[in-house]
Amino acid sequence: MLHFSQFEKSYFDHLVLKIDNIKLPEGIFWIKGSNGTGKSTFLKAIAGILSFKGDIAMGTVYLKNHGVSYRKLVNFAAAEPLFPEFLSGTEMITLFAKAKGAGAGQAEILVAEMGMQGYINNPLGSYSSGMLKKLSLVLAFLGKPKLILLDEPLNTIDAESLEILFRWINEKHKKEKISFLLSSHQPLDELKLPGLKQINIVDKKLTLNF
Numbered sequence: 001m002l003h004f005s006q007f008e009k010s011y012f013d014h015l016v017l018k019i020d021n022i023k024l025p026e027g028i029f030w031i032k033g034s035n036g037t038g039k040s041t042f043l044k045a046i047a048g049i050l051s052f053k054g055d056i057a058m059g060t061v062y063l064k065n066h067g068v069s070y071r072k073l074v075n076f077a078a079a080e081p082l083f084p085e086f087l088s089g090t091e092m093i094t095l096f097a098k099a100k101g102a103g104a105g106q107a108e109i110l111v112a113e114m115g116m117q118g119y120i121n122n123p124l125g126s127y128s129s130g131m132l133k134k135l136s137l138v139l140a141f142l143g144k145p146k147l148i149l150l151d152e153p154l155n156t157i158d159a160e161s162l163e164i165l166f167r168w169i170n171e172k173h174k175k176e177k178i179s180f181l182l183s184s185h186q187p188l189d190e191l192k193l194p195g196l197k198q199i200n201i202v203d204k205k206l207t208l209n210f
């Protein structure tokens with residue numbers, strides 16, 4: 001599903017992560033590692049929002065050579081999403097839906113399931129951190145991705161929304177073969193996400209525990 005070749009990410013001369021040649025199969029993966037080991041860096045590089053050495057491919061679609069097609073296949077939700085405060089949730093969704101080629105009505109269903117109709121037309125400057133997080137999750141599910149990257153998706157959302165998120169992940173994986181990479185400091189378990197596989201980041205390297 002995802003192929004790393006000669007991947008290296010440094011900030012200035014500080015090497016964070018080095019992956020010589022790894023192919024990740026389809027699946028739901030939990031990226032584990034202590035603070036500062038490079039989980040967010042890893043996810044942002046795969047999302048195509050950080051520069052790095054080497055390349056990453058989704059099947060035969062290479063991030064560096066086929067940037068537009070690649071970014072339609074890979075969606076990302078940041079740990080602490082930042083959005084322009086003057087836009088409304090609906091306006092952000094309209095922008096993302098167009099960029100990601102979302103089908104008619106897809107966003108409305110996601111917004112309704114997350115119970116966001118009451119505030120979705122309000123400016124984002126008025127949203128709480130949990131409301132912003134839920135919006136970022138809705139945006140990450142728009143379009144027809146093959147891979148969804150969720151950085152600390154459990155943070156700040158309430159228990160009810162968490163159950164909906166787990167259902168979305170399981171349904172998308174089962175019915176549409178969408179893969180997920182999730183980073184989380186809180187425990188994730190196989191009861192909520194059947195088939196969950198673990199990847200550890202230790203000493204600037206990936207260790208696949210499956």
Ligand SMILES: Nc1ncnc2c1ncn2[C@@H]1O[C@H](COP(=O)(O)OP(=O)(O)OP(=O)(O)O)[C@@H](O)[C@H]1O
Nearest residue numbers: 011012014016033034035036037038039040041042
């Ligand atoms: N923009 C940046 N400029 C310089 N160094 C950075 C930058 N972003 C991250 N780093 C460094 O890269 C390393 C990995 O950071 P990253 O945020 O990816 O870790 P993380 O595993 O997600 O951490 P946490 O669990 O605390 O969220 C850290 O040493 C951090 O200081």
